[in-house]
Amino acid sequence: MQTRVLKYFLTVAELNNITQAAERLHITQPTLSRQIMELEKELGVKLFDREKRQMHLNKAGVLFQQRAMTMITVLDQTKNELLAVNDQLSGTINIGMVESAVSDFMMRAVQKFQEKYPDVRFNIFDGDGDTLRERLDQGLCDLVALIQPIEAAKYNYFPLPVQEKWGLIMRKDDPLAKRKAIMAHDLYQLPLVVGRRNIVRDDITDTLKIDLNKLDWRVIINLPENAKQLVLSGKYYHFGIYGVYQKYHDERLAFVPFSPTKTTGHLLAWRKNVQLTPAVEKFIQFVADQTTHKKI
Incomplete structure (x- = not known):
């Protein structure tokens, strides 16, 4: 064929x-x-x-x-890998990342890396954690930037210096928007929009000691953009992170953090026991060094 x-x-x-x-x-x-x-x-x-x-x-x-x-x-990736095996660093790096504050961090890393290695190109894929891990497992992504926690046993990874605060996104004129914090009991019976990653959702609800039987998961999403209109209708509340609120960039919306405060970190992950291209290896080391010295 x-x-x-x-x-x-x-x-x-x-x-x-x-x-x-x-x-x-x-x-x-x-x-x-x-x-x-x-x-x-x-x-x-x-x-x-x-x-x-x-x-x-x-x-x-x-x-x-x-x-x-x-x-x-x-x-196509194999061709790029073969081209990368020479003195001049080149090739294509396929990166997947969640839509959160980590995307700004990673884009700065991409920019600085290309300033140093202009012959390296990047393919960027946005998705939720489940989609990105599937692409990583299939070899369609070389690296993925994910929200913690992840099923880490089969991946190499290191933490990125990006934290996200969890809370509720709603219309700015909603009575709850006047609160300084959202408690567990405030969430009960609200029509909620929530991401589909169970491992993350369970981690948040455990921390907040939420009774899952009292929550109304009305809409489950993989990416947040389509849910914006639901929240703007005033009939839904987005159970999510501050980074999503920032990306909505809409003055009609408000973000109120949870109490007790819940923050989540990010990881850069790649498959174990896989031969990485020189470009990917160099980029991993570059991000690790920049992270250690907090230069990004």
């Missing part, structure tokens, strides 16, 4: 139209149709449901699309 054919397939899957895909790929429509049919024959399954001029992925096609994207990504 050739890489070229995988890219042909992914283009057709994106456009759902063989003619448009052929135009983008600068090949003839009959050639592209033949390549897709030969791919299906090689795999032994149909990948598309065909309707006149439209082609839509079936269940097998959706699964193969995910695998094909992974294969292309890994192949």
Whole structure:
């Protein structure tokens, strides 16, 4: 199976139209149709449901699309790794990070690193902790910046000097916004928006001694941006971190911390027993040194 054919397939899957895909790929429509049919024959399954001029992925096609994207990504990473094995540091570093104050810290690190090593490029992926760990396990990310705690047994990691305070995000005109702190009993029966990572949620609720049976987890999210409109409606409260409130950057909202105060740290993690590229190794050491000397 050739890489070229995988890219042909992914283009057709994106456009759902063989003619448009052929135009983008600068090949003839009959050639592209033949390549897709030969791919299906090689795999032994149909990948598309065909309707006149439209082609839509079936269940097998959706699964193969995910695998094909992974294969292309890994192949591109391998090429970059081979290019990086020389005297001039180069290549691409794939970093995943949660949407919190750690992103500002990491972006400063990226900027300073590229000033020193201009031939190194970065791919940045935003996601929640579960998504980022999946990408790390699949080899799609070299490094991930996560909120503690994490299931650390299978990762190498070190702490980053970024702390987040937990609290409640709500409309500024809400009566609770006038409080200096939110207590556990204030949360009971409120319609809450909360992140999907159970390990983090459990850590917070244990610290605050919250009775989980009295909480109304109304909406569970992976990334916070879509939840902003729910909070602005005045009918939901976001159980989250100050960094999310800052990123909302909306004067109509307010953040009130929990009492007792709960703060959470961050980690930079990478897989154990994996050969890292020189660029990734150098960046890990760079961030570790900057962290130790607090230069970022």
